[in-house]
Amino acid sequence: MTDTVLPPMSLLAELTHRCPLQCPYCSNPLALEPRATELATDEWISVLDQAAEMGVLQVHFSGGEPMSRPDLPALVRHAVGLGLYTNLITSGVLLNATTFPVLVEAGLDHVQLSFQDIDTANAEHVGGMKGAQARKLEAARLVVCEGMPLTLNFVIYRENAERVPQMLEAAVAMGARRVEIAHTQYYGWGLVNRAALMPTAEQLEMTTRAVDAAREKYAGTLTIDYVTPDYYADRPKPCMGGWGRRFINITPSGRVLPCHAAETIPNVAFPNVREGMLADIWRDSPLFNMFRGTDWMPEPCRSCDEREKDWGGCRCQALALAGNAAVTDPVCALAPDHDKVVEAISSLPAEPPPFRYRRYARAMDEVG
Amino acid sequence: MTASLADNSVIRFARGVRLQHDRVRDRWIIQAPERAFIPDPVATEVLKLVDGSRTLGQIVTELAGRFTAPVDVIGRDVHVMVTDLITRQVLTA
Numbered sequence: 001m002t003d004t005v006l007p008p009m010s011l012l013a014e015l016t017h018r019c020p021l022q023c024p025y026c027s028n029p030l031a032l033e034p035r036a037t038e039l040a041t042d043e044w045i046s047v048l049d050q051a052a053e054m055g056v057l058q059v060h061f062s063g064g065e066p067m068s069r070p071d072l073p074a075l076v077r078h079a080v081g082l083g084l085y086t087n088l089i090t091s092g093v094l095l096n097a098t099t100f101p102v103l104v105e106a107g108l109d110h111v112q113l114s115f116q117d118i119d120t121a122n123a124e125h126v127g128g129m130k131g132a133q134a135r136k137l138e139a140a141r142l143v144v145c146e147g148m149p150l151t152l153n154f155v156i157y158r159e160n161a162e163r164v165p166q167m168l169e170a171a172v173a174m175g176a177r178r179v180e181i182a183h184t185q186y187y188g189w190g191l192v193n194r195a196a197l198m199p200t201a202e203q204l205e206m207t208t209r210a211v212d213a214a215r216e217k218y219a220g221t222l223t224i225d226y227v228t229p230d231y232y233a234d235r236p237k238p239c240m241g242g243w244g245r246r247f248i249n250i251t252p253s254g255r256v257l258p259c260h261a262a263e264t265i266p267n268v269a270f271p272n273v274r275e276g277m278l279a280d281i282w283r284d285s286p287l288f289n290m291f292r293g294t295d296w297m298p299e300p301c302r303s304c305d306e307r308e309k310d311w312g313g314c315r316c317q318a319l320a321l322a323g324n325a326a327v328t329d330p331v332c333a334l335a336p337d338h339d340k341v342v343e344a345i346s347s348l349p350a351e352p353p354p355f356r357y358r359r360y361a362r363a364m365d366e367v368g
Numbered sequence: 369m370t371a372s373l374a375d376n377s378v379i380r381f382a383r384g385v386r387l388q389h390d391r392v393r394d395r396w397i398i399q400a401p402e403r404a405f406i407p408d409p410v411a412t413e414v415l416k417l418v419d420g421s422r423t424l425g426q427i428v429t430e431l432a433g434r435f436t437a438p439v440d441v442i443g444r445d446v447h448v449m450v451t452d453l454i455t456r457q458v459l460t461a
Contacts, residue, residue, distance in 0.1 A: 007392055009404065055392030057404050083388060085399040110384045110401040149384035149401045149457075177457055178401055220455045 004293070005244070005283050007055030012062055012249040012260065013044065015072065019065040020093050022128035023116060024355035025155060025190040025197055028064065029263050032360050037253040041071040043273065045078050047250060050278040052082035056248070060087045060112075064252070067094035073106040080107035087112060089153075092139030093132050100142050111143045112151040112180075117160040118167045126159070128357050137174075144175035151178040156207060157197040158352055164210040172222055181211055182227040187261040187316055189358045194344070196352040201345075204232055231341050235306065236313025236329035243291035243315060248282060256281045258288055261316035265290070265325050291315050291326070298327055300334045373451060375425030377461040379418050385458050387415045398458060411453075414446055418459065424450060 017032040039047070048059065059079050066072055067090055079086045088103065092113045113136060117123035120133040143150045152174065154160075154167045164181055171179040183204070184190050184197045199207070211226045218224075230237050240247045240259045249257040254273040257263065263270060268290060271281040282288055290296065294307050301312040312318075313329020321330040321344070322337035330337040381387070385400045387407070396412045398405040407415060413434075417427045428446050432439040453459040 055390070057388075057390065057397065057399065058402070060402075085404070087402060109399075112402065147383050149382070151401055223457065 006246075008051075008248045008282060009055075009057050009246045010248070011047075011051045011056045011059045012247070013047070013059055013066075013075075014062050014064065014249065014251050014260070015039075015044070015066045015069045015075070016252050017064040018068045019063055019091065019358075020068075020129055021065070021091050021116075021132065022357040022359055023126060023155070023189070024193040024357055025157060025184040026358040027185065027188060027190070027260050028358065029188050029261070030192070031263075032064075032358075033252045034360070038069075039250075039252065039254045039273070041074060043254065044071070044075050047254075047273050047278065048075065048079050048082060048084065050273075051248070052079075052084055054279050054282065056084065058085040058087060060089055062089040065091050065094060067099060073102045076103055076108050077106040080109075085109050090114070090139070091127070091132070092136040093129065095139035095142065096135070097142065100139075100146070104146055104148065108148070110149050110151065111139075112153055113140055113143070114153040114155065115167070116155060118154070118163050118170050119160065122159060126355070140174045140176070149178070150174070150176045151180060152176045153180045153182060156181060156183045156199070158199050158203065161199045161203040161207050164207045165214070168210065168214040168218070168222075168224070172218055176222065178223045178225065180225040180227065181207065182225070183207070183229040185227075185229070186231070187264075187320065189356075191320055192356050195349055196355055198229065198231065198345070198348055200348070201232060204228065230314075230317075230331045231345055233331055234333035236310050236317075236331040238310045239314035239317070239329075242293075242311035244282070244288040245292070245311075248278070256285070256287075258291075259314075259316065262287070264316055264319055266319075296326060300332075301328050304334070373424065373447065373454070373461050375423060375428075377424050378421065379424055379427065379450060380420045380460050381418060382457050382460050387412070387418070400458065405458075410445075411449060414449060424461070 016038055017028050018035060066088060076086050086108050087110045088108055089112045115136060116126040123133050124130055140150060152171045186194050190197060211224055215224050243258045249260050250273060255270045256273060268287050271285045271287060297307060297312050301307050313331055315325045318327050318329050319325035321340040327337060328335040330340045388397055388399050390397045396407060398407055414427060417430055428439060428443045432442045450459060454461060
């Protein structure tokens with residue numbers, strides 16, 4: 001198998017789990033890593049050197065809020081020097097007329113800015129930070145004013161699904177080149193809050209219609225990426241383009257993962273850049289080889305014509321829903337555990353329960 | 369934007385987009401926001417000539433000379449390709 005391992009295309013560098021926001025659908029793990037364990041600047045520099053050497057083309061600086069790290073401009077500058085395409089995935093609440101020009105000067109290529117909603121009151125209810133919306137709008141203005149390409153990321157869930165048309169109009173008004181209308185994915189905090197976040201089938205249809213209409217209306221002006229909640233699909237998503245095929249994720253403390261939710265996988269060691277070289281980890285570690293390719297697949301995946309398109313779906317979702325990461329993603333209508341998905345949808349409460357916010361350890365006790 | 373595309377239009381990459389040689393895989397790629405495209409060999413030759421100072425006409429002349437092909441044929445193909453890449457936010461004119 002090691003002969004056929006292709007180099008990764010893309011690195012998600014989670015510089016920190018610290019964030020001024022507390023979004024209840026955050027993709028970070030429930031066990032947030034404290035500042036004291038974060039990789040130092042020189043460790044990230046070495047990661048970037050190794051990634052470029054391996055063939056990574058794009059580095060996505062993410063978090064938490066990556067702008068919480070004062071060395072972000074230095075890391076961007078270093079990545080640019082290596083020919084890496086640099087993307088900042090940010091909440092925007094720390095992006096202002098003082099902090100942004102430093103990133104521009106460092107050579108940053110692109111900004112992806114997240115919005116919790118277009119309605120300010122609900123956006124700040126979900127993000128848990130008063131005044132955040134005004135800062136985000138100002139961040140968008142600064143990026144567009146500079147001429148840098150901007151992607152807006154609107155996360156869609158039950159309470160804001162009806163406002164997708166307004167979000168798309170706002171994206172055009174803000175001068176964004178791309179917008180992601182991304183339904184919440186149900187991992188980590190999103191899974192904990194699934195009953196509060198999951199839209200109804202009718203809401204999903206409505207958002208799909210809004211996206212289709214806007215694609216026609218704004219063709220050539222605005223590119224729309226649309227991510228659906230796959231619980232309503234009958235075939236699974238090709239999660240990460242296949243395990244260990246294109247994508248490498250590094251957590252604040254240096255753990256190297258095939259996806260940002262992989263730390264839920266039991267009975268396997270998580271390799272760390274502090275203990276090994278990235279190329280060796282990518283090629284040889286048990287974690288990266290666990291679900292690489294198709295050899296690991298059970299039926300019905302093993303004999304399925306789609307096996308090299310969807311790669312069996314998502315391992316973390318198989319674990320979360322079926323209790324076993326090595327089975328077919330229960331989202332697939334052919335999966336033995338598909339009833340778990342049907343059950344999750346049919347048991348949605350009429351009134352969404354309150355959020356459990358993304359917080360450090362103390363709140364961990366609450367979510368058990 | 370596309371309506372004004374003329375022989376004397378200076379063709380540029382949109383900010384945040386560039387042509388880059390992928391050393392590890394030995395191929396040319398277009399780096400763009402959150403994605404990379406692989407241009408076909410003809411598009412690659414066109415994009416290598418996009419330097420922010422050449423006009424569409426100069427790019428066509430250059431290619432016609434290099435491939436010893438009629439300027440009007442090359443011109444038509446390059447015009448269609450550049451228009452498409454402008455629509456896809458890769459180039460600006």
